[in-house]
Every structure is written in C-alpha cells, then in structure tokens.
Amino acid sequence: MYKFFKLELEIDSLIIGERIKGGVFRPCIDTIPSTTIEGALYNNFGLDLNLKAVGILDKDTYEYAEFTYSITDRYTMVSKIPITTQYLKPKKDKIKADVYIPYNRDKEDIINSLKGKEFMLGAMKSKGFGNCLIKNVDNIDSNIVQGELKVRVLEEEAEDFCIKVLAANYGYLFKPDIDKDRLTGKYVRALFEGSIVIAPNILVRKESYYDYE
Amino acid sequence: MNDEFIPELHDIGKILKDKEKNENNLIKLNSHTFLPNSKDKLGSVTWWSMFHHKVKDKIDLSKIPFDKWKETLNDFLKAKYGDGISINDIDLHNLFILILADHLAASISRTTLQRYRGLPHIEDKIRIKLWNHKMENINYENMKLSLNEVVDTINNCKCHIDFLNNYKELLHIIPEDQSAPRNTTTLYTHLELVGKIYRVLYSKTSIRDNKIVYNTNEVNGIGDAEGSKRTKGEDASKEGKIKAALAFCNISFPHSFVRKNDIYLLKLRNELVNLIKCKDNVCLAMDNYFVLFLAGSHEECINDMLSLVEEFKNKGFQIDIEYIYADLGILRSNLPRKIKDAYEGKIDGAKEVIDNLRKRGTIFKKYIISKTKDIESIQGHLCDVCQVDKGHEEWKDNVREYICNNCKEIRKQGEPLTIYGKEWDEEGVDVCWFKFSLNQDKLNEWLERKYMEYVDNKVLSKVSEAKTRNELRKVIEEEFRPLALQIDFNEDYKLMLKEFWRRIKEENDIFMPIKGYYELGVFKYSPELLKKVITTYCELFSEYFPDCVDDEECPINLSLFVESVKYPLREYWRYLDSKDNKSFLNIRSHRHVGDEAYTKEQIEKVLGILSDESIPSSFLHKLVEIHDNIGSDIFVEVEIYNNRNKYKQPYNAIASVKGLTVKKVLTLYKLLRKEVEENV
Numbered sequence: 031m032y033k034f035f036k037l038e039l040e041i042d043s044l045i046i047g048e049r050i051k052g053g054v055f056r057p058c059i060d061t062i063p064s065t066t067i068e069g070a071l072y073n074n075f076g077l078d079l080n081l082k083a084v085g086i087l088d089k090d091t092y093e094y095a096e097f098t099y100s101i102t103d104r105y106t107m108v109s110k111i112p113i114t115t116q117y118l119k120p121k122k123d124k125i126k127a128d129v130y131i132p133y134n135r136d137k138e139d140i141i142n143s144l145k146g147k148e149f150m151l152g153a154m155k156s157k158g159f160g161n162c163l164i165k166n167v168d169n170i171d172s173n174i175v176q177g178e179l180k181v182r183v184l185e186e187e188a189e190d191f192c193i194k195v196l197a198a199n200y201g202y203l204f205k206p207d208i209d210k211d212r213l214t215g216k217y218v219r220a221l222f223e224g225s226i227v228i229a230p231n232i233l234v235r236k237e238s239y240y241d242y243e
Numbered sequence: 244m245n246d247e248f249i250p251e252l253h254d255i256g257k258i259l260k261d262k263e264k265n266e267n268n269l270i271k272l273n274s275h276t277f278l279p280n281s282k283d284k285l286g287s288v289t290w291w292s293m294f295h296h297k298v299k300d301k302i303d304l305s306k307i308p309f310d311k312w313k314e315t316l317n318d319f320l321k322a323k324y325g326d327g328i329s330i331n332d333i334d335l336h337n338l339f340i341l342i343l344a345d346h347l348a349a350s351i352s353r354t355t356l357q358r359y360r361g362l363p364h365i366e367d368k369i370r371i372k373l374w375n376h377k378m379e380n381i382n383y384e385n386m387k388l389s390l391n392e393v394v395d396t397i398n399n400c401k402c403h404i405d406f407l408n409n410y411k412e413l414l415h416i417i418p419e420d421q422s423a424p425r426n427t428t429t430l431y432t433h434l435e436l437v438g439k440i441y442r443v444l445y446s447k448t449s450i451r452d453n454k455i456v457y458n459t460n461e462v463n464g465i466g467d468a469e470g471s472k473r474t475k476g477e478d479a480s481k482e483g484k485i486k487a488a489l490a491f492c493n494i495s496f497p498h499s500f501v502r503k504n505d506i507y508l509l510k511l512r513n514e515l516v517n518l519i520k521c522k523d524n525v526c527l528a529m530d531n532y533f534v535l536f537l538a539g540s541h542e543e544c545i546n547d548m549l550s551l552v553e554e555f556k557n558k559g560f561q562i563d564i565e566y567i568y569a570d571l572g573i574l575r576s577n578l579p580r581k582i583k584d585a586y587e588g589k590i591d592g593a594k595e596v597i598d599n600l601r602k603r604g605t606i607f608k609k610y611i612i613s614k615t616k617d618i619e620s621i622q623g624h625l626c627d628v629c630q631v632d633k634g635h636e637e638w639k640d641n642v643r644e645y646i647c648n649n650c651k652e653i654r655k656q657g658e659p660l661t662i663y664g665k666e667w668d669e670e671g672v673d674v675c676w677f678k679f680s681l682n683q684d685k686l687n688e689w690l691e692r693k694y695m696e697y698v699d700n701k702v703l704s705k706v707s708e709a710k711t712r713n714e715l716r717k718v719i720e721e722e723f724r725p726l727a728l729q730i731d732f733n734e735d736y737k738l739m740l741k742e743f744w745r746r747i748k749e750e751n752d753i754f755m756p757i758k759g760y761y762e763l764g765v766f767k768y769s770p771e772l773l774k775k776v777i778t779t780y781c782e783l784f785s786e787y788f789p790d791c792v793d794d795e796e797c798p799i800n801l802s803l804f805v806e807s808v809k810y811p812l813r814e815y816w817r818y819l820d821s822k823d824n825k826s827f828l829n830i831r832s833h834r835h836v837g838d839e840a841y842t843k844e845q846i847e848k849v850l851g852i853l854s855d856e857s858i859p860s861s862f863l864h865k866l867v868e869i870h871d872n873i874g875s876d877i878f879v880e881v882e883i884y885n886n887r888n889k890y891k892q893p894y895n896a897i898a899s900v901k902g903l904t905v906k907k908v909l910t911l912y913k914l915l916r917k918e919v920e921e922n923v
Contacts, residue, residue, distance in 0.1 A: 051627055052501045053642030055811040096833075114811075185619075197608045199561075201497065202625055217621040224563070226608045239586045240607040 033133035038166040040124040045153040058116035063182035074149035082190040088126040092118040172230035179225040180235035197226040245287035248337040250441040251403040253292035263390040282324040286398030305465040310453040348436035370418035374791040428727040442523040470572035475592040483570030488544040490535040499813040504654040562611040569604025576726035673768040677803040678819035686798035739787040793843035795826040805832040837910030879905040
C-alpha cells in the first residue's frame with residue numbers, strides 16, 4: 031500500500047505543449063507530467079520545492095481542438111506568421127483530472143487548504159488557457175501492482191512515487207533550474223507512458239505479469 | 244549423394260499425388276513419408292528427413308534414446324536395401340534437429356490436438372482459410388507432383404528457397420494437416436517455419452559421443468530435449484534440456500513529422516525490415532511488427548536479439564519486445580496469454596500452471612531504445628523531430644528549427660513528393676492522406692474467435708456428450724496459438740495492398756509517397772478520387788477477406804484524412820497511425836466537420852444512398868442545412884421520416900443498419916458531394 035494526497039481538478043481548457051514545430055504548429059499532449067504540475071503548484075501557491083506530484087486527465091472529459099493566433103511585435107506593430115496550437119477542451123462541462131502527491135503528514139494541512147482554490151496550469155495562460163479549480167482534496171491508499179505506467183515522471187523522482195522500473199520507456203522532460211531563476215533549465219530523462227513498472231495501481235493503466243530480467 | 248540437407252522437404256510427401264502413394268512404387272513409412280523402392284534413387288541425405296515421423300508399427304525416434312538411433316535406422320535400411328546404405332553422425336544430427344523443429348513449428352504456431360481423448364478424427368482434405376471460404380473450392384489434387392518429380396526434387400534440390408519459390412502456389416493451397424480442425428494453416432508457412440527453426444537450432448548444437456550437445460548439456464533423445472508438453476498434471480514439471488526464445492517485437496518511433504522529408508523515416512524502417520526479414524531468426528516481419536525465434540543460452544538469445552535490432556536502435560527507432568524463454572515442450576506463441584489467464588484465475592489449476600511455467604521458462608517485456616536515450620540530461624534544445632537527442636539550430640524559410648544529426652540525415656534524402664510541396668502547396672488545395680493498418684492484437688483476438696467457431700461447427704458438433712464437448716472446447720480454446728494463422732493472414736494483407744495499388748495505378752493522381760511502403764497514400768482531394776479509394780478498398784476486402792469481421796473489431800482498417808495541404812503532416816500521421824476507436828473505414832475532415840468511423844455495411848449503405856438517382860441532391864442539401872443550422876440529429880431524422888414514402892432508402896438505412904447515424908451519412912455526403920451532384 032502506498033498513500034497519496036489526491037487533488038481533483040476541474041479545468042476549462044488546457045495546453046500542455048511540446049515546442050512549436052516548423053514555426054507554425056504546436057502539438058499538445060494529454061497527460062500532466064510531473065514537471066508541469068510541480069511547477070504550477072510552486073508558481074501559484076509557492077509550495078515547497080520538494081513537493082512531488084503527477085497528474086492524470088480523465089480521457090472521457092476532453093477532446094482536441096485548435097486555436098490559431100499571431101504574435102504581434104509591439105514595437106513595429108507587425109504580426110508574425112500565425113501559429114496554430116492544439117488545446118484540450120471539455121467534451122461537456124469541464125475537463126477532469128486527478129493530481130497525486132505522495133503523502134507526507136507534515137504537509138497535510140497545506141495540501142488540505144488547497145481545496146476550492148484556483149490556479150493556472152500549462153501554456154498560454156495570458157490567452158485564458160489552463161484555469162484549474164481544486165474541487166476536492168483527499169487521501170487515498172493504493173495497492174502496489176505490476177503494469178504499464180500511465181503518467182510521465184522524471185526518472186530521478188520515480189522513487190518518491192514508489193515506482194520500481196522493470197522496462198523503461200524513456201523520454202525527456204524540461205526541468206527548470208531551481209537553484210537559479212527557474213526560467214532556465216535542461217531536459218532530463220523521464221519515464222513515459224508504457225514503461226513496465228511495479229508501482230501504485232493509480233499510476234498504472236494495464237496490469238502485467240512479467241518476470242524481472 | 245547430394246549432401247545438402249533441406250529440412251523444408253521433410254513433408255514433400257504431402258504434395259505427392261495420392262494415386263502414386265502405393266507400395267508398388269515406394270517404401271511407405273507413414274501417411275506422407277516414404278523412401279524410394281530402389282537404393283539407386285537415394286541420391287540425397289534429405290531422404291533421411293523421412294524418418295521425422297513414426298515408421299508404421301516399427302520405429303518412433305521420438306521415443307528412442309538418441310544413442311540408439313544409428314543402430315536402429317541402419318538395421319532398418321539394411322533390411323530394406325541390403326548393404327551399402329547407412330546413416331552417419333552428421334545425418335543423425337540433421338534428423339534430430341529436424342524432428343525438434345517440426346514439433347516446435349507446429350506447437351508454437353497452432354493447436355496440437357492429438358492427445359485429447361474424445362476428439363473425432365475428421366479428414367477434410369481441404370484447406371480452410373478462416374477469412375476466405377472461396378479457397379475451399381480449389382481442387383489441388385491435380386496440381387500435386389508425380390513420384391518422379393518428388394524423387395527428382397529431393398535428389399537435386401540445392402537450396403530451400405528454390406523449392407519454396409517453385410511450389411509457392413501449391414504449398415499455399417495445401418493445408419499443413421488434412422484433418423479438421425488443423426487444416427486451417429498452410430503447408431507453406433509450416434515448411435518455412437520448420438526450415439528457419441531448424442537452421443537456428445542447428446547452429447547452436449553439436450554432436451559428441453553419440454549425444455547432442457546444447458549449451459554444454461548433453462541431450463539424449465527428443466523427450467530429453469523438449470521436456471513435458473503439459474503445464475499441469477502428471478510430469479508437467481519435467482524440464483526440457485533445450486530452451487529457446489520467442490520475441491514479439493513492435494517497432495515504433497518518437498518522431499513527429501515536421502516537414503515532408505521527415506516521412507523518409509518510414510522508408511528507412513521499410514528498408515531495415517527488408518534487411519532482416521530473410522534471416523532465419525525472423526518468423527514474421529511486417530513494417531511495424533516482427534516475431535523472432537532465438538536459440539542458445541538465455542544470454543545468447545538476448546545478445547542475438549539485440550544484434551538483430553541494433554540498426555533500428557541506431558536509427559532512432561524503439562522496439563517494444565515481449566520475450567519468452569522456455570524449454571521446447573512449452574515454448575508457444577500463446578504463453579504470454581496463458582500466464583495472464585493463470586494469474587487472473589481464468590484457468591483450472593492456475594497455481595500449478597504458474598509454478599511450472601515459472602520453473603521452466605521466463606517471460607518479460609523489454610524496450611530497446613535509441614542510444615541517445617542513454618543520456619541522462621540534455622542541455623539546450625531537444626530535436627524538434629525525434630525529441631530524444633540534442634537539436635542543432637537550422638534555418639529554413641525564415642523559420643528556426645532544432646534538428647539532431649540523425650533526423651538531418653533523413654531529411655537529406657530529398658523530398659518524397661515534389662508535387663505536394665510545389666504545385667499543391669502553391670494552389671493551396673485540400674489533400675487526402677490515407678493509410679491501411681493491420682492491428683495484430685485485434686487480428687489474434689479475431690482469429691481465436693473464428694477458429695473456435697470453426698471448431699464448434701466442424702468438430703465439436705460431432706461430439707454427442709455435452710460434458711466431453713465442453714471439456715474439449717475449453718482445452719482447445721486454452722491451447723489455441725495464433726502464429727501460423729497470423730503469418731498467413733499477414734501474407735494475404737500484403738497481397739491485398741499490392742493489388743490495391745495495381746488497380747489504383749490507372750489513376751495517375753493517387754500517389755504512394757514512399758515507394759515500396761504500400762500502406763500509405765496521398766492525393767489532391769477530389770470526390771471522385773476519394774470514392775475510388777473507398778470503393779476499391781471495399782471491393783478488395785470482399786475478395787481477400789470475405790469472411791473476416793468488417794466492423795470495429797476488424798483487424799484491417801483504412802483511415803482517410805482530408806484537410807488543407809498546409810495542415811501539419813504530424814497531425815495527419817497521428818490520426819492515420821492511431822489505433823484508438825478505429826473501425827473498418829475511418830474518415831476525418833475538419834473542414835467538412837466530420838470524424839467518423841464506418842463498418843463495411845454502413846459505408847456500402849451510404850454509398851448506395853448517395854448513388855441512388857431517385858434521391859435528388861436538393862433533399863440531401865436540405866438535410867445538411869438542417870443539421871448544420873440546428874445541430875440536431877433528431878430534426879434530420881424527422882425530416883427523413885416525413886419523406887419516407889418518397890425516399891425509402893435513407894429511412895430504411897438508418898432504421899435497419901446498426902450504428903448508422905445521420906451524421907455518418909451527411910459527413911460522407913459532404914465529402915462526395917460534387918460527384919453526387921454530377922450523377923444526379
């Protein structure tokens with residue numbers, strides 16, 4: 031068993047994007063990587079930097095859409111080539127997501143106090159994207175199982191989530207430099223969806239029965 | 244004597260004409276194994292492959308210790324031919340490995356049913372193609388070989404490829420086994436698998452002091468090599484001394500196509516697959532999937548597997564591998580499923596099965612990933628295309644990009660379709676990208692269902708006692724192994740794609756952007772061409788897979804995406820390659836506000852409505868207007884209902900075809916509108 035704080039979010043619209051491709055198009059992913067949610071909790075609530083978190087979007091509550099905009103150079107008043115960005119919009123009312131934070135008794139009061147608060151998540155906040163409401167805060171116990179990971183989490187943080195890696199599907203996540211300004215940073219290796227792990231079942235999408243190599 | 248041992252010829256007796264199989268012409272050993280009646284005709288060591296089955300009432304090598312084989316066989320030969328003919332150690336080594344390969348090719352790939360008591364023996368003599376009953380009408384007896392041709396082939400064949408190529412058509416028609424329900428796989432696939440497995444096993448074994456040596460273990464007989472074939476019950480824990488591996492590999496890539504040149508990655512993948520598919524380790528190879536057979540110690544198997552996929556890894560591909568290593572008695576393509584079922588308590592005696600499987604084998608998942616992923620962190624920018632390597636700044640058309648060396652190399656191969664980037668781009672037209680896909684998971688599920696349907700109808704219906712029938716059904720279902728059927732189905736899929744492009748070739752405006760990669764196509768959007776692609780697909784599916792399911796369970800699908808030529812290629816690909824929510828035919832078009840999945844019945848019904856001259860375009864226009872303005876399916880349905888006496892077809896279609904909605908009809912109408920109007 032492994033214990034987590036569970037934050038239930040309601041989101042209006044969301045862009046968690048990769049970089050712009052070919053100068054005109056920015057794709058959007060449909061998971062909340064650990065670096066994104068940790069950064070958002072820090073920026074909005076100034077929560078302790080050691081807080082680890084990861085998010086999962088409810089697939090039945092969103093769909094992809096596109097938004098085209100053009101950045102204007104305020105000095106020359108000339109608009110650049112329009113950029114199309116993908117975003118997630120609610121299928122009905124709101125996008126729903128759960129954020130999981132490894133339980134820590136010392137942080138219980140702070141985390142519980144987040145209930146009902148709003149914060150901004152992801153990209154293009156100035157255009158109104160990423161508004162999240164923390165609808166509920168709860169504690170949950172999760173069984174440890176073997177299976178396919180369904181979140182993106184930095185490899186160095188895997189232990190914090192009680193994740194043991196059996197077969198890694200790696201990718202990279204941008205990690206801000208917390209010792210400097212948090213604006214610069216580097217890409218750090220991360221476990222992506224599909225990695226075979228032994229982990230709390232809330233982080234696993236399909237159980238498996240493989241041997242350890 | 245020709246000393247080239249060709250394992251693919253071991254079942255050549257199955258293509259010998261029935262009328263020539265009499266004792267006057269040959270020495271019959273078993274139903275399809277024989278020797279010539281004169282020793283002058285023994286012109287090749289391949290003749291000894293005829294001992295792979297039990298010699299009627301006499302010799303069963305599977306049950307005799309290996310160190311007794313020489314004496315037993317030479318006594319038999321002396322009795323038949325007199326002095327001068329004998330089998331040496333090399334021949335015995337060949338024969339031993341052939342018997343293992345023959346057993347394994349059957350057991351890894353299809354149900355083996357000999358040992359189930361109560362199962363009726365039904366000799367059918369026709370090959371059942373589960374997805375195409377038309378094959379059942381082919382009488383192949385006249386196509387079979389005469390005795391002289393068979394003897395001549397055995398004595399003079401120097402290379403298995405010549406044999407398989409020369410008799411490809413016949414070997415694809417003849418079933419591996421004539422009795423139901425084993426007559427569902429082709430002899431060709433069986434022979435190909437036996438040959439490959441034989442060569443892989445042979446390379447890892449040697450003969451020493453009348454014993455076969457494998458991984459430093461001395462093996463004295465087939466039973467000693469294989470171990471028990473059971474996973475529960477008496478002797479189920481008996482471990483075989485020869486272990487080998489099966490690896491099911493999915494090829495994927497993290498790349499997102501930014502510019503057209505980036506799709507050359509697909510060409511690269513195609514070339515790499517072509518390079519490995521003729522290797523003996525490769526049982527089945529598709530563009531995004533292959534199955535490997537590996538032998539030796541566990542470490543050797545892993546090393547051989549890594550070296551086979553090394554080039555994929557170096558070029559940035561990711562291989563997701565499900566790997567099984569077990570003794571030959573239990574090495575089967577259904578083992579992962581069996582373990583899963585056992586853990587989930589779906590089979591009787593689950594604990595015993597798990598214990599035995601764990602003792603006698605291992606199964607795990609492995610990701611082979613690009614070497615760049617060995618790097619823990621990257622300073623600066625990631626490559627825009629592959630996102631797993633450091634990107635270097637590049638400028639094109641005043642746009643800054645970050646590209647790694649690997650992806651840059653791929654771009655340098657040139658532009659795959661110049662008309663796309665020049666003419667079409669300048670015109671700003673809509674294009675339609677389309678892609679065929681074969682979902683191997685869906686295929687295996689469907690094959691199992693269809694196979695069990697066949698078993699029920701053909702075999703179990705003859706078992707009168709309900710209890711026996713149910714028990715047999717359970718065992719057969721548990722023991723089903725899809726590999727051979729999967730290989731045969733994949734072959735037909737490839738043929739269908741080739742035929743598609745042959746027929747479509749008449750249309751000069753439909754392009755295959757990567758030559759040799761038959762799944763992907765593109766054309767400048769026009770309703771005529773769109774209809775041509777859809778109808779050709781439907782026709783071909785009916786020809787090649789008339790008995791295959793053709794709805795959301797269909798393993799084959801065609802996806803089409805109509806959008807502006809300027810729309811990001813990455814998004815086209817993401818939709819076309821996605822496995823989620825796909826049906827027989829899938830169409831997406833933002834401009835025509837549609838994203839629909841159709842079954843074959845639905846698509847044919849809608850095409851029927853749109854080509855019905857009695858339905859005026861004004862009526863269909865009106866339906867579109869109602870739908871677009873009010874955004875309600877119900878209002879459109881009411882309109883169709885009110886006009887049901889005038890225009891019966893739309894009303895009947897929506898009322899009778901499962902899952903057919905107004906939106907599906909109108910989406911296709913909008914995309915095919917121009918042609919519809921012209922027709923009317």
